[in-house]
Amino acid sequence: MTTRTPNQSLKDHVAESGWTYEAVAKAVRAVAAECGATLRTNKSAVEHWIAGSTPQPETARYLAAALSRRLGRLISPADIGLPEGADGEHDNIGLSLGADPLDALLPMWRCELDRRRFLTTSAYSVATAALPLSHVAEIADRTAAARTGQSIGMAEVAAVRDMIRMFSEMDERHGGQHGRSALVTYLRDDVAPLCRGRFRTDEARRQMLSAASRGVHLLGWKSYDAGQQGLAQRYYLQSYALAAESGITGHDGFVMRTMAMQGLKLHRPEHCQGLAETGLNRAKGKVDAQTEALFRVVHAHTLAKSGLRRAALAEAKQAQALLADAPGDDVPFWALAWGPPAPSVYSRTAKVHETLKDHRNAADEYARAAATRPAGTYARIVALDLVAGAEMQLKRGSIEQACATWGQAMNHMDGVHSVRTRKALKTMRTDLAPFRTRGLRCAVDLDERAIEFLAA
Numbered sequence: 001m002t003t004r005t006p007n008q009s010l011k012d013h014v015a016e017s018g019w020t021y022e023a024v025a026k027a028v029r030a031v032a033a034e035c036g037a038t039l040r041t042n043k044s045a046v047e048h049w050i051a052g053s054t055p056q057p058e059t060a061r062y063l064a065a066a067l068s069r070r071l072g073r074l075i076s077p078a079d080i081g082l083p084e085g086a087d088g089e090h091d092n093i094g095l096s097l098g099a100d101p102l103d104a105l106l107p108m109w110r111c112e113l114d115r116r117r118f119l120t121t122s123a124y125s126v127a128t129a130a131l132p133l134s135h136v137a138e139i140a141d142r143t144a145a146a147r148t149g150q151s152i153g154m155a156e157v158a159a160v161r162d163m164i165r166m167f168s169e170m171d172e173r174h175g176g177q178h179g180r181s182a183l184v185t186y187l188r189d190d191v192a193p194l195c196r197g198r199f200r201t202d203e204a205r206r207q208m209l210s211a212a213s214r215g216v217h218l219l220g221w222k223s224y225d226a227g228q229q230g231l232a233q234r235y236y237l238q239s240y241a242l243a244a245e246s247g248i249t250g251h252d253g254f255v256m257r258t259m260a261m262q263g264l265k266l267h268r269p270e271h272c273q274g275l276a277e278t279g280l281n282r283a284k285g286k287v288d289a290q291t292e293a294l295f296r297v298v299h300a301h302t303l304a305k306s307g308l309r310r311a312a313l314a315e316a317k318q319a320q321a322l323l324a325d326a327p328g329d330d331v332p333f334w335a336l337a338w339g340p341p342a343p344s345v346y347s348r349t350a351k352v353h354e355t356l357k358d359h360r361n362a363a364d365e366y367a368r369a370a371a372t373r374p375a376g377t378y379a380r381i382v383a384l385d386l387v388a389g390a391e392m393q394l395k396r397g398s399i400e401q402a403c404a405t406w407g408q409a410m411n412h413m414d415g416v417h418s419v420r421t422r423k424a425l426k427t428m429r430t431d432l433a434p435f436r437t438r439g440l441r442c443a444v445d446l447d448e449r450a451i452e453f454l455a456a
Contacts, residue, residue: 030066101238171222254337279295297315413425
């Protein structure tokens with residue numbers, strides 16, 4: 001009979017956390033759910049781990065992430081007496097800010113193309129979310145890094161922007177998994193060498209780094225759409241580093257805004273207000289009015305999450321005023337990550353109202369956002385805005401209206417392959433269950449349509 005050695009390190013960390021074994025199990029399940037995994041971890045499993053049994057490598061990473069959040073410092077599986085797994089040496093790639101973001105991105109891309117599961121099941125790190133807040137951009141000028149090869153100018157920048165714009169439109173029309181490997185390959189094989197090339201002007205170098213940042217940002221968005229929150233966060237962090245190196249006013253702040261949005265979505269608010277405020281301060285008065293509105297409305301959402309109702313509504317109002325007063329200036333390429341600014345502001349304003357429990361205004365703003373976007377190009381996000389609007393209508397007791405809006409949302413989902421749209425339909429079925437039981441025809445018909453869609 002083999003005698004297991006108790007895991008004293010894990011026992012000590014759990015004791016430090018102040019959690020019961022059941023609370024540890026719940027936190028592990030929550031982290032796993034963020035990564036798209038379903039675990040049945042219970043307090044008995046935690047007892048077995050402390051007694052010396054070893055969880056699966058992915059579960060060990062979820063456990064380390066849960067304890068990291070609780071204790072406020074980065075903890076690895078090795079720190080809690082567990083093996084790192086075959087990919088342990090890569091666990092931290094992309095989680096730090098180095099002198100050259102490409103040094104972090106290249107191994108990430110290699111692992112992603114090799115379908116290494118450790119990366120796509122990585123957990124969101126609260127500690128990493130704080131990095132841009134404390135990061136001081138002291139990145140070396142890489143203009144002279146390559147002394148050979150072609151001289152790169154604005155024509156090459158324009159070509160990269162056009163290609164990334166095409167990938168972005170494909171993403172919105174068909175979902176995050178369409179063209180993902182192709183985008184990784186393009187960034188790795190074409191854009192990365194250009195970033196390390198010899199530029200004709202410093203402005204061309206800055207704009208190329210900014211375009212590369214937008215491409216990496218899109219990879220983060222694709223990962224987010226697939227439910228791979230930890231991977232998305234790593235891409236956003238390196239997108240931030242490229243934007244900071246470019247020196248383009250407001251671009252690094254825009255990525256901080258995205259990181260705040262991700263934290264809000266995951267109910268990890270620890271650094272969201274700081275990220276949104278810092279991003280806004282880097283752009284306020286220095287970018288066009290429409291772009292500033294994008295910053296302000298996310299700041300408004302973080303204020304609402306912090307319970308600052310009056311300040312949140314004032315900031316959301318200011319964002320919409322900026323849209324109304326916009327002089328028609330060109331919106332920078334990096335600020336068009338989700339298309340025209342106006343519907344993005346309306347959608348985020350809806351989230352402000354939703355957070356403040358104002359379901360009527362939230363439903364109206366979601367509808368306004370969906371109606372403002374070109375539906376053919378932005379099928380996925382129009383569908384998700386409509387879904388959110390239907391949820392607000394249901395909370396107001398308008399079940400027939402909600403069913404009609406859900407039906408409109410499903411009209412936009414054909415051909416869209418997205419974890420988020422599928423999750424939205426599963427949530428819809430759960431919400432409709434009481435009404436199906438009562439035999440409400442619109443709920444029954446909508447549920448049958450959802451079942452058919454999910455099966456396909």
